Amino acid sequence: MPRAKKLRVGVLVSGRGSNLQAIIDAGEAGKLDAAVVVVVSDVADAYALERARNHSIADVFVDPKAPASREAFDEELISVLTKHQVDLVCLAGYMRVLSPRFINHFHHRIMNIHPALLPSFPGLHVQREALRHGVRFSGCTVHFADEGVDTGPIIIQAVVPVFDDDTEEALAARILKYEHQVYPRAIQLFAEGRLEVKERRVFCKGSEAERAVREGWGYIQP
Ligand code: GRF
Secondary structure, X not given: OOOOOOEEEEEXXXXXXXXXXXXXXXXXXXXXXXXXXXXXXXXOOOHHHHHHHHOOOEEEEOOOOXXXXXXXXXXXXHHHHHHOOOOEEEEOOOXXXXXXXXXXXXXXXXXXXXXXOOOOOOOOOHHHHHHHHOOOEXXXXXXXXXXXXXXXXXXXXXXXXXXXXXXHHHHHHHXXXXXXXXXXXXXXXXXXOOXXXXXXXXXXXXXXXXXXXXXXXXXXXX
């Protein structure tokens, strides 16, 4: 049953915003009990801001050079997100590490998407690292953000094969398609109040994900 009130999502971006677009599109297609209400960027000309404007969503640039410190910068982010009454913060290609103050303010209400099967290959250049390591499978992970880099409780993952002739670009493109499916799905699970975090595990109550695990599937594909 649709919620009476939609979850208000704020998205933090630094670049092209294809995950942002997937979230907006899922919302507009009626697949989410959630709507993106503000997009905030630390890069003035990030294409993601244009995507927000194209959908009449508030777009805000916060200049990282203006505030005196990382904490002061994050205070500005908190004030923008609070002004827009955001319930959930989604990091979508946001290239800064958040301060403990920010993480605590939105405790277990910040999601991130990462193009690898965490805890393998956190950080940057992940497809390069996956190819160098010779893994047969990679994928993507949506997780709650904590104070580390790509270390928070894992919500949902999708597994993608690695082929012998893959380049970094080819693997990234294959993974990106799955990112666009799992991120909206994780947001919907949150909107339905199905996600419960216990220590570093996330339980998806009554969800398809839980059923799939109970039925003994090896992994969950979006
Ligand atoms: C995605 O691969 C995401 O997993 C990573 O940064 C990239 C952002 O892409 N965190 P986009 O801006 O959403 O197109």
